[in-house]
């Protein structure tokens with residue numbers, strides 16, 4: 001198949017591209033290199049079935065050309081990372097809303113199947129200590145708290161995707177990704193695991209934001225790629241929204257401790273107020289863990305790697321092993 005991958009030079013997109021090439025497909029990546037990088041796809045560029053196009057999903061003419069030529073689309077292009085999104089608010093919202101609208105509209109015009117990469121951010125600050133199901137309410141904060149704009153825009157994209165399916169028959173699958181991690185993930189946009197590991201390896205303070213009691217679950221990139229490809233192939237998944245993540249949860253303070261231990265680091269673990277890390281108007285989500293029964297009922301078990309194994313793999317990567 002000829003596959004178009006938006007955002008394919010990003011962390012997740014580059015692994016997905018590699019895997020699709022290994023499956024024998026022809027892969028075209030469109031990426032504006034805002035957070036992705038040529039380094040991420042360097043080893044793919046010699047493959048004659050791979051093509052990289054530096055361009056923006058907001059460029060409708062460019063997108064039209066490549067959507068028309070492909071058989072299906074993985075739409076991953078979006079701003080990534082809490083820090084990056086806060087530093088680039090308007091651009092992030094426009095990319096998410098206008099860019100996704102362009103992708104979905106062209107997919108509809110040319111009758112192409114789409115996977116849309118949404119985010120667990122859409123659940124917002126829905127409190128409690130309960131794993132999120134796809135049908136749960138989403139509670140998003142006030143407009144003056146910039147973080148929620150991203151969640152709104154991704155939520156809007158989901159509504160748009162589902163409406164294109166219901167009103168126009170577009171074959172589209174929505175995946176809500178929960179904290180994917182792995183080698184090549186940049187620490188520059190705020191993501192916690194690469195940040196903590198780099199701090200630990202340099203024996204610098206490991207910076208836990210807030211009181212560290214906030215809980216996340218992390219999924220390894222190779223498991224995420226398996227899930228994304230598998231759910232895209234299922235007819236019964238079309239028009240549906242799926243959590244994609246791991247159920248193994250951990251507090252951020254414990255994560256810091258695990259990383260310190262597994263890397264034999266002498267780093268101090270220090271607690272940084274949110275106001276210092278982001279700004280005065282920052283709100284975090286305190287418990288974000290997925291219920292993955294919906295996707296597992298269709299594709300089976302996919303979340304294989306345990307957190308300590310992921311951390312060891314990423315430490316090895318940074319150490320150059």
Ligand code: UDP
Nearest residue numbers: 082190191192193195207208209214252284
């Ligand atoms: N975090 C932290 N120290 C850092 C970076 C992040 O304590 O250096 C926290 C962050 O406040 C959040 C969690 O780690 O509670 C996960 O952050 P990340 O940005 O990786 O993803 P999020 O789940 O917030 O989208």
